[in-house]
Amino acid sequence: MSVLLIAEHNNKEIKSFTLNAITAASQIDEDLHVLLIGHNADEVAKSLSLVPNVKKVIQVDNEIYENYLAENFTPVVLKQAENYSHIVCSANTFGKNLMPRIAALLDTSQVSDIIKVISADTFLRPIYAGNAFATVKSSDAKKCVTIRPTSFEAAQTSGGTAEIIKADTHEAAKNTKFIKKEEVKSDRPELGTARIVISGGRGMQSGENFKLITDIADKLNAAIGASRAAVDAGYITNDHQVGQTGKVVVPDLYIAVGISGAIQHLAGMKESKIIVAINKDGEAPIFSVADYGLEADLFEALPKFLEELNKLNTIQK
Amino acid sequence: MKILVAVKRVIDYNVQIRVKEDGTGVVTDNVKMSTNPPDDNAIEEAVKIKESGKASEIVAITVGEEKAQETVRKALAVGADRGIHIKADGIIEPLAVSKILQKVVDKEKPDLVFMGKQAIDDDCNQTGQMLAALLNWPQATFASKIEVKEKTLEVTREVDEGLETIEVSIPAIVTCDLRLNEPRYASLPNIMKAKKKPIEQINASDLGVDVKPRIEQLKVEEPPKRKAGIKVSSVEELVQKLKNEAKVI
Amino acid sequence: MSREVMEYDVVIVGGGPSGLSTAIKLKQLNPDINVCLLEKASEVGAHILSGNVFETRALDELLPNWKELNAPIKxxxxxxxxxxxxxxxxxxxxxxxxxxxxxNHNNYIISLANLCRWLAEQAESLGIEIFPGFPASEIIYNEDGSVKGVATQDMGLDKEGNKKDSYEPGIELHAKVTVFAEGCRGHLGKQLIKKFDLDKGKDPxxxxxxxxxxxxxxxxxxxxxxxxxxxxxxxxxxxxxxxxxxxxxxxxxxxxxxxxxxxxxxxxxxxxxxxxxxxxxxxxxxxxxxxxxxxxxxxxIEGGFQSLPKMFMPGALLVGCDAGTLNMPKIKGSHTAMKSGMIAAETIADHLKENKNLSVYEDKFKKSWLYKELFEARNVKPSFSWGLILGIIFTGIDQILFRGKLPFTLRHKHADHQTLKPANKMPKIEYPKPDNVITFDKTSSVYLTGTNHADNQPVHLQLKDKDLPINFTLEKFDEPAQRYCPVGVYEVQRENDKDKFVINSQNCIHCKTCDIKEPSQNINWVTPEGGGGPKYGNM
CATH class of the missing domain: 3.30.9.90 (D-Amino Acid Oxidase; Chain A, domain 2)
Incomplete structure (x- = not known):
């Protein structure tokens, strides 16, 4: 039994999600091989070989893999799949697009977006936008699994010595053509995928006061969120709304400022890894989900927070 | 050009779902059901294409129990021309749905198949891609913009890094993102007219597709409740904790 | 602007027990009558909330075989x-x-929402057109002042009332008779009672x-x-x-x-x-x-007999609690609402067939058991204005000894919006904090109702004077909307050292309490976009 993980990368470096997926994949089975499909991606192959959890790197190189198209990737994966019990990749837009195409051709019912490996055939996965967890057992001989990256630690990136082997390429798909990719222009990360989100609520008292939040977001390279109360009050536009009727976010760090923590808001952020609450009402429900709570007037706390951040030598981006 | 649009009946997105105490699933009795939200976008886009004169017929299809027809009826009320209801009870996995759709595509020979990118109940995000694989058609998933050209579609896709544009030749599968358009309301006269539009009913078993689940759902439970952490006494302490303990900044 | 028009014999506004019973009875009396029923909720039942201990008397008359039809009455x-x-x-x-x-020993514990869903199935099987998600927002009148029908709500307007891309204009539904079955404090019923002076000579x-x-x-x-x-x-x-x-x-x-x-x-x-x-x-x-x-x-509705308005007017009838047929001492309004709808249906069938005046409704009503029930119940609620103890003693005499046949009728003296005393004259009440096990706050409660209203639509809770809450009501009554609203729609927020009245209309569960209790009658509840409001299951 061996696991084949399909790496996501940009031909220069591994996407961090792949490292999280590697951790999950090696929990399924230690004999983990990584399939790297790309063009001129030797650097990526090398860094993958240094990941201790990876036992072998299979590199497929051709200019047709410069950009990622599921139609081009699928036959390559299918060819390799023969030797593996599990085909896995991360459940971001890359893996979500690719894996079902592979699964259907292997006649396998895919297990999407797992958050825990219970055994080689049994997994935990969220359903109903995380409002319920299902324990599911796959009966297919060959299993196709996608992995929610935020539920697993990133694998270590040094110390490994996996061999790198080359494998065959395949014909390019005729019916699909890559045209262009536009990275999001704004300097600020997207709310849905940002590593850090800082949100303001009704406690901000005005739209102008959101400047205090913007300053910190700039410093932390964070996305800006808001509670429905703040949106309703007109402090900020509704594309910033986090919650049941807004966006659901799962960042590494969520900072809730002047947000009382109505359950509708909690529904949109309670899966975040670390939650910080800054609120002057010590009884606010937000504190019941916060890892770190600071009971303070936000108009004093936020400038101070920025000041402290400025004192730090390094900030993770 | 003919467009087939697949729609699914799910628990309404406003309803707070409740997990059954015996762990066999979630409560669906007397719960408001609706069309899966991005499926509404899929129908809307098909109707827009038809209105622009580039499509001549829209067929709405669903797979599910008797009441699943409601979603097809709704699609008919906003502009689909006729409906197909594949009757099947219980959990039908995306793989089985895509095999059913494959059979229907073989018969109906549409030029395009649209559907939502993901259903909000099982959150699988598989059916469109699987159908594309089985038909060996190109797939344009998570579409937020579709431009219909002579023999191709230019589709803008919502991906993690931003936007990606691809060109797929027709026939093709498109799965739709909520950002694709704003679905219209069904007007009352159109709902009336929709009642007279035909819906063909076919038993899944008659299509020769094995719909038996391959994945056993062992248990459904509520997510664990998050516990309160600690209160810090100052901003300095907070920043130190975030830096050194949580290691997130 | 001309709107699309659809013509029916009868249009019914509201898919609760009274409206559905009207519809079913009409079709039973004459299958050729074409009937359309509008419901503002996303589906029949989604806005229905009731105890409910159900007396089957009206249903026994309407659908005697309800057990065989598998009614959710178990x-x-x-x-x-x-x-x-x-x-x-x-x-x-x-x-x-x-x-x-x-x-209650012959009665059943039921979910009224489920009963309504079942009644809607029966109605549809008889050929009644039911349109959930379409609130009737406006009454249409003939030139002679009689009711011509209703118009449905425009869909796809933004906050300021401008048309969005998805704009879909409402349509007019014209009918020979329009039946208003909106339930307690219907927003069209309220207008009709005023326009036709239907509550003249009645208690508030x-x-x-x-x-x-x-x-x-x-x-x-x-x-x-x-x-x-x-x-x-x-x-x-x-x-x-x-x-x-x-x-x-x-x-x-x-x-x-x-x-x-x-x-x-x-x-x-x-x-x-x-x-x-x-x-x-x-x-x-x-x-x-x-x-x-x-x-x-x-x-x-608790007013009962004394407050029951005239229930007919040119071109239209009021049924159920849009008029106020609830029997307060019985704590039951479902069977009475159904019965009023059935009587209305008989009236309409006669009207369409023999052109009998709609005032026949009142005669039929007076001859029914419904009238007798409400008459005998009439003195209970007003006696409680003397306090709990005296109310109980009087009710014992009135209901047990005299079975409601005392030769006088107690009056309701004030409308509910007039009863509040100034805040500084009344004791403050300290309520314990919710423990989130037995007791909860309003936000976690509204979450369970599945309530939502589409973003960016006109606020459906209209203030006649937008400054009144802060300039008057806050000072005099400590703005009670903050407390009487069961889901916290109304809040007074301190913003830049100024008080601001906030209306979180998205949370509104359509209970109508604000429309009733606001001391200056400054809040007017109007219909939001169709399908908005709660999504109750088996309430």
């Missing part, structure tokens, strides 16, 4: 209790000493706010078929109200509280009284270890 009342609550104590009142109207209407939660409780605490009512704590003796605890099927308990909206203390919070009530040992012991699965609230 749990027969097997046991009854009535408790007077003190803060921690209770006195159990023997049920044989209860007035007959409060005895009386209302209550009813809360309901559904709990799934432990097996050992559950007694299917048990009906329990309480009076007393936590309300003071001058506030009218009480609770219900119904043990339904599937280990569920329907738990609720009703408070008269004629309460005087602006500091009173009906929601918090209800939450506090659950902490009483006799209640807590039932729900402890269980789980709250639903929440909701709705205003109800």
């Amino acid at each position: 749990t027969k009342v097997t046991k009854e209790k009535f408790l007077f609550l003190g803060k921690t104590k209770k006195i159990s009142w023997p049920t044989w000493l209860l007035p007959k109207v409060q005895q 209407q009386q209302y209550g706010i009813g809360f309901k939660e559904i709990w799934e409780i432990k097996e050992e605490n559950h007694q299917e078929g048990l009906v329990m009512h309480t009076a007393g704590w936590p309300l003071d003796k001058s506030t009218y109200g009480g609770s219900f605890v119904y043990h339904a099927e599937n280990r569920q308990v329907f738990l609720g509280y009703v408070i008269g909206l004629d309460y005087k203390n602006p500091h009173l919070s009906p929601f918090d009284e209800f939450q506090r009530f659950k902490t009483h040992p006799s209640i807590k012991s039932v729900i402890e270890g269980g789980k709250r699965i639903s929440y909701g609230a709705r205003a109800l």
